[in-house]
Amino acid sequence: MRKAGMRIARVRRPIEWPTVALAGTIYGFWGVLTYFHTLFPLWLWIPLGAWTVAWHASLQHEIIHGHPTASRAVNRLVGCWPLLLWLPYESYRISHLVHHRDERLTDPLDDPESHYWTQEQWDRLGLLHALAVRANATFLGRITIGPARSIYCFVQREARLVWQGNAMHRRIWAGHALQLAVVLAWLVFACGLNPLLYFVAIVYPGTALMLVRSYAEHRAESEVDERTAIVENAPVLGLLFLYNNLHVVHHEQPTMPWYQIPAWYRAHRARLVRDNGGLVYDGYLDVARRYFLTAHDTLIHPLGRVPALDAERPETPAPALAGA
Numbered sequence: 001m002r003k004a005g006m007r008i009a010r011v012r013r014p015i016e017w018p019t020v021a022l023a024g025t026i027y028g029f030w031g032v033l034t035y036f037h038t039l040f041p042l043w044l045w046i047p048l049g050a051w052t053v054a055w056h057a058s059l060q061h062e063i064i065h066g067h068p069t070a071s072r073a074v075n076r077l078v079g080c081w082p083l084l085l086w087l088p089y090e091s092y093r094i095s096h097l098v099h100h101r102d103e104r105l106t107d108p109l110d111d112p113e114s115h116y117w118t119q120e121q122w123d124r125l126g127l128l129h130a131l132a133v134r135a136n137a138t139f140l141g142r143i144t145i146g147p148a149r150s151i152y153c154f155v156q157r158e159a160r161l162v163w164q165g166n167a168m169h170r171r172i173w174a175g176h177a178l179q180l181a182v183v184l185a186w187l188v189f190a191c192g193l194n195p196l197l198y199f200v201a202i203v204y205p206g207t208a209l210m211l212v213r214s215y216a217e218h219r220a221e222s223e224v225d226e227r228t229a230i231v232e233n234a235p236v237l238g239l240l241f242l243y244n245n246l247h248v249v250h251h252e253q254p255t256m257p258w259y260q261i262p263a264w265y266r267a268h269r270a271r272l273v274r275d276n277g278g279l280v281y282d283g284y285l286d287v288a289r290r291y292f293l294t295a296h297d298t299l300i301h302p303l304g305r306v307p308a309l310d311a312e313r314p315e316t317p318a319p320a321l322a323g324a
Contacts, residue, residue: 018259019059019068022242023078026056030083034191034198046201051240053083053206058213058242058258064093065254080179084203085195086151088176091158091169100254105227106220107306116220116301137295139288142215147207213241216287219279220302226277230265233283238262245284248276 029052037045062068063079080089095112104110108118115137125133135141136149161169187193221227231238231245238245242258246265249256249272256264265272273280281287 014070016068016257019062019257022258023059023068026052026059027081030056034187034193037191037193042201046205049198049202050205050209053202054209055240056083057087057206057210058240058244060089060092061096061244062242062258064096067257080175082176082180082183084206085180085183085199086155086203088158088172089179090172090175091154100251102224102227102251104306105224105251106218106301108301109305111306113214114218114301115299116297117299118304119300122300133299134295137297137299138293139215139291139296140293142211143208146211147204150207150211209240212237212284212287213244216281216291216296217244217247219297220306221277222303222307223277225275226279228276229279229281230273230276231281231284231287237284248272 029048033040033045033049033052040048060079063075066072067075068078069075076089082088099105099111099113101110106114106116108114108116108121117133122130132145132149136146158169158173162173184195187195187198216229216231218227219229225248228248228251230248234241234245243261243265244250244258246261249261249265249268252272253261253264281290
């Protein structure tokens with residue numbers, strides 16, 4: 001088990017320049033790929049575009065955890081632009097921070113990023129829905145139908161909250177509408193790019209790349225430290241995911257900047273692997289090989305719910321982005 005006091009204190013620098021440079025690179029790539037889209041063959045434009053919007057999602061994840069400046073307002077201004085179109089930054093921020101209650105990781109109700117179900121939830125599913133969930137539990141399903149399922153479930157849930165008059169979600173979507181209008185104005189009026197083509201060719205495969213990272217990140221276990229995986233030997237996708245392939249580091253040190261994670265992992269590898277029960281994959285090809293047509297784990301949480309450690313459990317879980 002992780003010992004009390006293991007979490008290091010982070011020295012706050014006024015500006016983390018590697019992350020500033022990363023943000024400039026991502027927005028620069030996106031600007032070039034959209035403005036000059038007619039100059040790229042589709043076979044090149046699609047993967048470059050998908051990489052860029054997935055990289056931007058990784059940047060947003062970094063910003064959610066307090067980077068690259070000490071100012072939340074400045075950070076939000078850097079990260080809020082919805083290059084994926086469908087995901088409001090503020091919804092992502094709230095949901096992801098709830099996910100970081102490690103004692104609730106993988107719980108079907110309390111963890112917004114859990115893909116597990118309670119038995120009661122599963123029993124209420126119709127046949128087609130259950131088949132879709134089973135398919136989505138495989139690696140192949142996650143990268144093919146997974147984006148459609150995640151987007152549909154998220155938007156449906158958010159629309160219901162807005163329709164029911166939830167003030168917070170109405171504010172979030174009002175802000176998102178303004179940010180989305182800026183992105184769409186750039187795509188349509190500055191670039192002459194059809195938003196439908198952008199969604200199909202860039203957003204959908206970009207979302208699939210995001211789901212590669214999250215597919216095997218967590219596993220239901222009784223011990224908290226054994227719920228988070230490590231994917232080693234992923235130099236290319238590791239950069240795309242800003243080294244959250246070494247996900248156990250991020251959950252132990254959530255404010256550590258992305259560019260410090262590899263060295264910190266190497267220095268503490270033996271303990272981290274011991275504490276997480278050896279839940280280590282040899283690259284994402286290893287993940288794909290193991291689970292290409294096989295579910296990553298049982299669909300119903302093996303414990304039903306994660307055993308409560310707190311006196312009270314939240315009555316209303318945050319909306320899940322995972323689409324579980």
